[in-house]
Amino acid sequence: AIFTHDMRRYRRGLWQRMHDVPTLIVGPTGSGKELVARAIGLSRHIPFQSAGQRFAEDFREGVFALNLSALSSTLIESELFGHRRGAFTGAVGDRPGWLEVCPPLGTVFLDEIAEVDASIQVKLLRVLQTRTFQRVGDTQERRFQGKIVAATNRDLAAEMAAGRFRPDLYYRLCADVIETPSLAAILRDAPGELPALLRFLAARIAGEAEAEALAVAAERWIRERLGPGYPWPGNVRELEQCIRNVMVRGTYHPPRAEPATPRAGLADAFLAGSLTADELVRGYCTLVYAQTGSYLETARRLALDRRTVTAKVDRELLARLRDVTASERGRRKPTDGSAGR
CATH class of the missing domain: 1.10.10 (Arc Repressor Mutant, subunit A)
Known part of the structure; x- marks a missing residue:
């Protein structure tokens, strides 16, 4: 439901060219940006044959995800571009990076793209412009054959205005932008999504045998204690933890002020139009x-x-x-x- 409309573009007439077009996924934390990236990557931009309910070609998984906020600049360079033996302390052998390992029609997913420093941004810009790169400590040009998908929860317009994000890199990334809405926005527009989402998450948490009962219990608890107007600041990630808490302890304590009173919960839901x-x-x-x-x-x-x-x-x-x-x-x-x- 979050990205159905956008995904259709990867299964229509331009599918054979989509690997040349980077994709930028923006949205709040916990709203499913990595799921969208993996859905794009695993589709491999291969057309879907609706008559046979299958893809036109077989493919294997080829999504290489890297959380840029968790690594130093040196490690990011090594992981992305690879390195030559002796390029830095600890480089005891030649090592290919993910840009090199990624096969044709594969996907390199760069999570938290706004967290990288200027030196890495320059190198990523070159990859997007020329489809080429060099290993750290090497001079040989190598070619990137896959697709870049980047994601961030930051406002990149504000980051550019503050001088922390290069405008030329943004304009290379923004050819294809997908926005993942917050859970509150999804439920405001389509309240009927909650039971289906609870059922999906419950199956992942407790297995198919227990999923239905857990989903029903979680939905009852949410409606009675949090109300339809609860904002879900942690988005789907918070909803998943809520289900786990209801399963283990029979209750959930949101990381915020006390849950709304019944009157306030009804008022919020009425104003949000979610009843x-x-x-x-x-x-x-x-x-x-x-x-x-x-x-x-x-x-x-x-x-x-x-x-x-x-x-x-x-x-x-x-x-x-x-x-x-x-x-x-x-x-x-x-x-x-x-x-x-």
Whole structure:
């Protein structure tokens, strides 16, 4: 769902030229940038035959991923370009880099591209411009035959304005830009994606046999405790950890302020437009009933039939509303020393 539209471009008329075009994937941390890169790399830009439900050619995995933020400049050079024996301390033999090992139609994935320093940016620019490179300590020109896919969670326009990222490198990378939206944006636009995403992640965590039950339990916990308006600051990565916590401990504590109250959660979901019509009616009937304590009065206020109100009141939400109300009353109750003042 995140990248279906973009992926179709790799399976149409220009597929045979896409290995010459670098791809830049931008999006917040945990939004699936590496999954998009691997999907592009594993497709090898080979057309998909819908009639036979298979690719037009066989291929083997050829995605070489490198997290640039985790390595020093020297190690990045060695890993990418390779090195000659004696090029630096510890270089005891000739070693090819990933640009050299990458086969035709293979993919080198450069994660956190905005973290590299100026010297590496210059060398990457040369690879993109000429499709050639040199091993560290060597003068022989070698040819890169694969595709470059880069990713970042930074605002590259701001990085260029601050002088930390070369504009010419950006303009070489931006021929094909894919944006991975945040999980909150995905669920705001398509609330129905949550059950399918939970099912997929639950299968990866607990296996197919336990996936359905775990997904249902996680979805119930999320709707009851976090509410539809929860922003998911950690995106899909946070959702996966939420599922793990629900499986192991039966609960999850977000790395933020206390979860929204039931009223605040409903209000956030209403403003975000992420509630279905039935969820909206159930939530509003429950809120009004929590105030009135009467089905008849609730039906009168909402201009609904009493049977409808009775059927729509959510017992679990009602219990949580009453817990919050009791807690608020307890906090407002005067102490013995202040009662007589």
